[in-house]
Amino acid sequence: MxxxxxxxxxxxxxxxxxxxxxxxxxxxxxxxLPDHIATEEESSAPGLPVTLDVPGKVADFLRVTELEPAERAALDQGVTVRRGQGYTLRVTAVYAVHRQLLARCRPLDGAQGAPAVPAQRKARREYEHRVSTLAPIGP
Structure with missing residues (x-):
């Protein structure tokens, strides 16, 4: 296949x-084919928009979080893709916006004494992995 x-x-x-x-x-x-997909994403320039799937649990958290206008616009323009019982949000944005969104969802790890929900923590780590494959090359 x-x-x-x-x-x-x-x-x-x-x-x-x-x-x-x-x-x-x-x-x-x-x-x-995760390597095949990551290779395509890595080949894009850092200033060009890239499309990443944001897990639904992360997207739900970000929707109720105060965001910058560029971050909010990227989320609002995302396309919902059904995945089994949940969904992912296909978001097209530049690398910097994905990094900002990732930074905003750190509380899902249970920081500052708040209890962490394992499914949310896993979803955040999954998104972090997707964003890290986009790391721009160079200074």
């Missing part, structure tokens, strides 16, 4: 071939 996808086979065709939903194929491709 991985080879067929890399050769340009559509997700719909792969879903038909394997008798599963397109969502299952998207999830499988994302899980099987």
């Amino acid at each position: 991985r080879t067929a996808y890399l050769e340009g086979r559509s997700i719909a065709a792969l879903a038909r071939d394997h008798g599963v939903s397109r969502g299952a194929i998207r999830t499988a491709v994302a899980d099987l």
Whole structure:
């Protein structure tokens, strides 16, 4: 399946071939090819917008947090993608905005004596990993 996808086979065709939903194929491709996706993201210049999936638990927290106008606009323009029981928010923004959003969701780790919810902490770490793959090269 991985080879067929890399050769340009559509997700719909792969879903038909394997008798599963397109969502299952998207999830499988994302899980099987994290390096492929990260390579595409790393190749973009730091000033250009990049698209990252923000876990739903992080997006919910950020929506009720006071944000800068650029951060709020990026969240408001994000596209909701259903994932099993939850969702992700596909956000297109420059690297700096993603870093700011990540910094704002630090309380999800249970800082300052507040109890941490394991699912929220995991979601924040997942978003942190996605943002860290975008780290600009150079000074």
